[in-house]
Amino acid sequence: xxxxxxxxxxxxxxxxxxxxxxxxxxxxxxxxxxxxxxxxxxxxxxxxxxxxxxxxxxxxxxxxxxxxxxxxxxxxxxxxxxxxxxxxxxxxxxxxxxxxxxxxxxxxxxxxxxxxxxxxxxxxxxxxxxxxxxxxxxxxxxxxxxxxxxxxxxxxxxxxxxxxxxx
Ligand SMILES: [Zn+2]
Numbered sequence: 001x002x003x004x005x006x007x008x009x010x011x012x013x014x015x016x017x018x019x020x021x022x023x024x025x026x027x028x029x030x031x032x033x034x035x036x037x038x039x040x041x042x043x044x045x046x047x048x049x050x051x052x053x054x055x056x057x058x059x060x061x062x063x064x065x066x067x068x069x070x071x072x073x074x075x076x077x078x079x080x081x082x083x084x085x086x087x088x089x090x091x092x093x094x095x096x097x098x099x100x101x102x103x104x105x106x107x108x109x110x111x112x113x114x115x116x117x118x119x120x121x122x123x124x125x126x127x128x129x130x131x132x133x134x135x136x137x138x139x140x141x142x143x144x145x146x147x148x149x150x151x152x153x154x155x156x157x158x159x160x161x162x163x164x165x166x167x
Contacts, residue, residue: 011032013032013035014035016037016039020037024053028113029110030090035050073128077128081128082104083131086106086107086124087106087108088110089107097123099128115156122147123153
């Protein structure tokens with residue numbers, strides 16, 4: 001594995017790995033872009049791909065976690081939930097979200113900055129549901145079944161988790 005670092009804003013690191021066969025992946029971690037590329041991809045081709053991926057990753061998003069929380073609270077919880085804070089966390093690597101039920105604080109993995117809005121909404125919705133029901137039992141399932149795209153969102157997240165093993 002050889003890695004080269006290029007100083008740009010945001011900073012970019014490229015890792016070439018034998019484990020990747022064809023595809024180039026880009027991930028934003030703490031404001032830095034990590035590229036994983038196959039060992040034998042041509043330099044010019046790689047740079048073209050990186051340019052596109054970087055554009056996509058740094059595109060400004062108007063998704064405010066608070067706004068989504070407000071919307072979901074109204075739509076699914078009759079505005080009854082009180083959420084003290086919701087923010088992105090760089091530390092959540094394996095989990096997509098977490099909810100401290102005692103303090104009503106929700107953390108959302110930074111990895112979800114690049115997923116479709118309905119997937120992000122599902123994760124937020126799931127964590128909000130924990131404020132009513134801390135466990136994943138029958139009660140919890142009754143609440144989360146209200147989210148129309150639940151199964152599709154779960155499938156999407158599952159696929160993302162498998163991607164982790166390609167690193
Ligand atoms: Zn949960």
